[in-house]
Amino acid sequence: MKTSQRASLVAVIAMAVWVVIGARLVWLQVVKAGHFRHLAQRQHQFRVGLMPERGTIFDRQGRPLTFSVNGRRSYPYGTAAAQTLGVVGRDGRGLEGLELLYDDLLRGQAGWTIRQLDARGRSHPSAEYPRRPAQSGGSVILTIDADYQSIVQQELERGAAKHQALSALAIVTDPATGEILAVACYPPVQPDRFAESEQADLVNKAISEQFEPGSTFKAVTMAAAIEEGTLAPEDILDGEDGSYSVGGHNLGEAEGHRYGRITVGQALAYSSNICLVKIGERLGREKLYQYARAFGFGCKTGIEFPGEAAGVLTKPSGWSLIQSANISFGQGLSVTGMQLAAAYGAIANGGYLLRPRLVRALEDPAGGVYHGNKTDTLRRVISKETSLKLTEMLSRAVNDSLGTGRSARIEGWNVAGKTGTGQRKVAGQRGYAAGRYTASFVGFMPSESPRLLAVVVVNEPKGGHYGGRVAAPICRNIFKRAISLPRGVAPELLASGKPADEAF
Numbered sequence: 001m002k003t004s005q006r007a008s009l010v011a012v013i014a015m016a017v018w019v020v021i022g023a024r025l026v027w028l029q030v031v032k033a034g035h036f037r038h039l040a041q042r043q044h045q046f047r048v049g050l051m052p053e054r055g056t057i058f059d060r061q062g063r064p065l066t067f068s069v070n071g072r073r074s075y076p077y078g079t080a081a082a083q084t085l086g087v088v089g090r091d092g093r094g095l096e097g098l099e100l101l102y103d104d105l106l107r108g109q110a111g112w113t114i115r116q117l118d119a120r121g122r123s124h125p126s127a128e129y130p131r132r133p134a135q136s137g138g139s140v141i142l143t144i145d146a147d148y149q150s151i152v153q154q155e156l157e158r159g160a161a162k163h164q165a166l167s168a169l170a171i172v173t174d175p176a177t178g179e180i181l182a183v184a185c186y187p188p189v190q191p192d193r194f195a196e197s198e199q200a201d202l203v204n205k206a207i208s209e210q211f212e213p214g215s216t217f218k219a220v221t222m223a224a225a226i227e228e229g230t231l232a233p234e235d236i237l238d239g240e241d242g243s244y245s246v247g248g249h250n251l252g253e254a255e256g257h258r259y260g261r262i263t264v265g266q267a268l269a270y271s272s273n274i275c276l277v278k279i280g281e282r283l284g285r286e287k288l289y290q291y292a293r294a295f296g297f298g299c300k301t302g303i304e305f306p307g308e309a310a311g312v313l314t315k316p317s318g319w320s321l322i323q324s325a326n327i328s329f330g331q332g333l334s335v336t337g338m339q340l341a342a343a344y345g346a347i348a349n350g351g352y353l354l355r356p357r358l359v360r361a362l363e364d365p366a367g368g369v370y371h372g373n374k375t376d377t378l379r380r381v382i383s384k385e386t387s388l389k390l391t392e393m394l395s396r397a398v399n400d401s402l403g404t405g406r407s408a409r410i411e412g413w414n415v416a417g418k419t420g421t422g423q424r425k426v427a428g429q430r431g432y433a434a435g436r437y438t439a440s441f442v443g444f445m446p447s448e449s450p451r452l453l454a455v456v457v458v459n460e461p462k463g464g465h466y467g468g469r470v471a472a473p474i475c476r477n478i479f480k481r482a483i484s485l486p487r488g489v490a491p492e493l494l495a496s497g498k499p500a501d502e503a504f
Contacts (some may be wrong), residue, residue, distance in 0.1 A: 052108030055137030057085060057098060059146040059361060066099075066191070077146055078187035080153045083204040084144070084305075084358070096194075096202050098140060098358075101306050105362060108137035139363040143179035146174055151481045152182040156456070159474035160186040161440075163461035169205040169337050171455040172478065175345035175444055177375045178354030179302075181452075182206075208307045210334040211438045211457065214278040214422030214467070215254075215271045215404070217292075217330030219347060219390060219442075222268050224291035227281045227386045232264040233393060237275040244274040247321030251277060254421060254466070269396035271404045271419060273329045280328025285316040288327065294381045295343040296353055298334055299480075303356040311335045330420060331457075341455045344442045348416075348450035349392050351382040391416050395447045407472040408443050410480055416450075417443025417475065419467035424460065436460050441471035445479055454478055 053069040066075050066085050075090050094103035111134035143232050152170050160168040166188040173179060185205045189197040203209065209447025223270020225231045240489040244251045249272055253259065267275035280288055292298065297311030312334040319327070326332040337358055346353045357378040362371040382390075394416035398405040404419040424436035439461055444453040456478075464470060 005031045010487075018299045019292075026427070036142035043127065050109055051092060052134040053136040054092060055106040055108065055139050055365075057106070057140045057142065059142055059149070061145065062141075063146050065142070065144070065146065073192060075191050077150060079190060080149045081144060081183060082189045082191040083202060084183045085191060087191050087202065087485050093371050095307075098142075098305070101304065102362070104139050105364070106137040106140065108365065109135040110244075111135070125308065133358060136365055138365050140359060141361040141363070143181065143357055143360050144183070145181050147485055149182040149184070150264065151267060153184040153188070154476055155474055155477045155481070156184045157188055158185050159456075159470070159477070160458055160461075163458060163463060163470050165458045165462070165470075166460035167201075167205060167209075168207070168456070168458040170336050170457075170474065170478065171341045171370075172482070173341050173345060173356065173453045175348035175354075175450050175453045178342070178357050179360075180341075180356055180358045181205055183358075196306045200241060203307070204305065205457075206337040206455075207303060207305050208309050208336070210309050210311055212333065212422035212425070213330045213335045214440065215273075215330050215337070216340060216344075216440050216442050216467075217333070218276050218328075219394065219418050220292055220295050220297070220343060221276055221280055221283070221288060221328050222264070222393065223295075223382050223386060223390055224287055224349065225264075225283050226389055227291070228283065228287060230282050231264050231279060233263065233389050235264045236261050237264060237267055237272075237278055239272055239274050242274070244277065246277060246325040249322045249325075250264060252326065259431065265393045265396060266400075266402075268393045268418070269400050269403045271397070276329040277325045280325060283397070285319050285324045285327075288324070289313070289316040291381075292327075292333070294353070294379065295346060296339050296378075297333065301336075301338050301342050301356050302378075303338055304359045305333050308338070309336050309340055318368070330422065337455050337457050340440075340442055341453060344444065344455070345420075345453055346381045347394070348389055348444040348453055349387075350384045351380050353378045353381045362392035390449075391447050394418055396444070404466075405441065405443065405469040405472050407468055408441060408476045408479075410445070410476060413443045413445055413479070413483065414447040415443055416447040417472070417477075417480065419439055419472060421466050437465035439465050439467040439470035441467050441475045443472070443475045443479070445483075452479065452482060 051071055056067040057065050059065055065077060065081060084097055086099035087095050088099050089095045094100040111132045152172055156170040170184045172182040183206050187201050189201050238261055238360060241260060242253050242258030253273055292313055298311055300308045300491045304333055325330050342356050355378055360370050363369050398408050398415045398417050399405040405417045408415050408417050420440035422438040423432040424438055426433045438459050440453050440457045444450040454475045456474045458470050461470045
């Protein structure tokens with residue numbers, strides 16, 4: 001090969017090598033530049049997520065019921081309102097109760113930062129790198145009062161434990177505004193150790209559990225009869241000496257009572273099944289159903305809480321004679337504790353059914369309030385005159401020597417209320433469970449201008465199951481401790497100092 005040819009070949013080979021090298025450089029420095037830049041960055045920096053601090057849930061006085069510190073949820077009042085507040089999972093998300101309902105607000109927004117790694121793999125913050133700070137969650141301000149809540153929780157636990165109850169609930173409201181001042185459930189749970197509790201105990205029984213109301217429903221039957229002019233409190237009814245037949249079924253009185261001729265007012269105070277059946281017969285099933293629905297039974301109250309139950313109230317077209325009679329005195333339908341609170345609130349406040357309210361305001365992280373305090377009137381159920389007559393009857397139930405609510409008396413105060421004893425259903429079966437009852441009491445005070453209303457429900461108590469013996473004393477203890485507080489029932493504690501008939 002000639003020298004010139006050899007030189008040309010070398011030149012061609014060199015050119016090819018340079019072309020390959022150039023192409024490789026273009027591939028590495030242009031086409032794959034981003035990839036290798038990312039690999040290089042991974043060797044000396046990495047991105048770290050910044051978790052936000054979860055927002056606080058306050059009581060009506062601005063006291064924290066639950067708050068977060070360094071990602072850990074704290075509960076300064078222990079078990080108080082645990083089933084209402086709910087629980088938070090390990091991932092920082094709400095799982096139950098208000099923590100679930102307002103999770104988007106409380107959770108806040110996560111952020112991130114870039115940290116630098118040295119040759120030994122140790123991380124260091126650097127101001128040179130971009131970052132997005134985490135944004136703490138907003139706040140929820142409740143209508144609950146921490147003092148009332150602690151009292152209700154303690155008295156419910158004490159009373160339920162005394163009677164070895166399966167479960168229990170208690171609610172305290174301001175009937176003039178519909179605001180919930182306390183909600184307690186039994187058995188109690190530790191919200192920071194929710195995994196140790198039974199799932200059934202995490203449920204807010206006051207809002208989600210259904211039960212037959214028993215005689216507490218008699219006030220609804222009576223309200224309908226008085227409002228319709230069917231009967232007056234002073235009218236006379238025959239108690240049939242404790243035995244009355246309806247559709248081939250014999251009805252009697254609780255505890256073997258045998259009443260003769262008594263007034264309509266006494267019938268409610270003494271909780272006569274037979275007299276209330278007769279009142280229901282005069283009223284008619286259609287009217288009874290209409291008033292039950294008007295008082296809020298068979299539908300949700302609309303309270304700000306997940307998983308609310310609607311209760312069970314079938315249409316009257318399907319009622320038999322005995323079912324119609326049973327409903328007159330509170331058997332054959334199911335209600336929730338919150339429905340009872342709202343219904344009796346209408347009796348106490350002059351006739352207005354109010355939507356129960358658990359939340360006063362919501363605040364965004366910047367402090368802006370975007371849901372303020374407002375009483376929500378659903379409808380007028382009964383007149384003020386009927387409300388006053390019913391209140392007088394319910395006062396007799398507590399103050400009369402034969403009244404079933406005698407255990408709720410408080411010296412120096414006028415308390416109105418009604419006891420209830422309902423049979424418990426057999427889960428998944430028809431009929432009732434032998435020896436299993438629900439004892440209840442609904443009361444409000446002072447009866448001349450009600451500002452506190454309480455519902456107490458105790459499931460399957462032992463050693464006695466009547467509402468007057470089991471639930472009424474719990475209500476009395478709650479009221480006695482509440483009025484002994486420095487603020488008592490002063491208007492400044494509650495949302496409004498006006499009686500219901502002046503507020504709307």
